[in-house]
Amino acid sequence: MKSFVHAGRGSLVALAVLVAATVPAVIAGQTPAxxxxxxxxxxxxxxxxxxxxxxxxxxxxxxxxxxxxxxxxxxxxxxxxxxxxxxxxxxxxxxxxxxxxxxxxxxxxxxxxxxxxxxxxxAGVQVTGWTQHSGNIWKAPLDRANKLRALYV
Incomplete structure (x- = not known):
């Protein structure tokens, strides 16, 4: 819980710095450079x-x-x-x-x-050559030189 509170304070500090840097320009009718x-x-x-x-x-x-x-x-x-x-x-x-x-x-x-x-x-590689293995299970050959990290259908 401490890290959550600390992160919240850090976000508030960052917001305060942003507001402090922007408000003087807005008050003077200017926009930041x-x-x-x-x-x-x-x-x-x-x-x-x-x-x-x-x-x-x-x-x-x-x-x-x-x-x-x-x-x-x-x-x-x-x-x-x-x-x-x-x-x-x-x-x-x-x-x-x-x-x-x-x-x-x-x-x-x-x-x-x-x-x-x-x-x-x-950066994906298309996997082709799908054949039905059994029931609802399908398989395809894969060149193992290309690592398969995720499969999207």
Whole structure:
């Protein structure tokens, strides 16, 4: 019970800090400062990694967007935003991000869903070759090089 109370106090402290930081700007009729945006890039399931990553010509993969962002982080003059458009993104290998992918010069790299859209990164492997074993039990061969962590129907 102590940890629950402690977590509640921590949340209250965080809320108090947020309010204390925001209220003076609201009272003065100002909004909190927004970071300048250096560039906005887009990724879409129907895009192409040869595209420039614009809204009209988006990249196809998150990896391509990450690689392009990496060429820009050393000289950042503002935040870089990467929006993923809604849809399914097949992922066949691990997508790695490191500290250098977070931004430099006091600016951030922000990956987010495009407003009101739902991108889904799908790393699943389709299991085929199902045969009825007995009754309501079905079986399928599985390449054990790919670990099965969950099965969805």
């Amino acid at each position: 927004q970071a300048a945006v250096q560039e906005t890039l887009y990724v879409a399931p129907g895009g192409n990694d040869a595209n420039p990553g614009t809204l009209a010509s988006p990249f196809r993969t998150l990896q391509r967007a990450r690689d392009v962002v990496r060429t820009k982080t050393a000289t950042m003059t503002g935040d870089i935003q990467v929006y993923l458009r809604g849809g399914s993104y097949p992922v066949s290998s691990t997508i790695e991000f490191g500290a250098s992918d977070s931004g430099t010069n006091g600016h951030r790299v922000i990956y987010a869903a495009y407003p009101d859209e739902a991108p889904v990164l799908e």
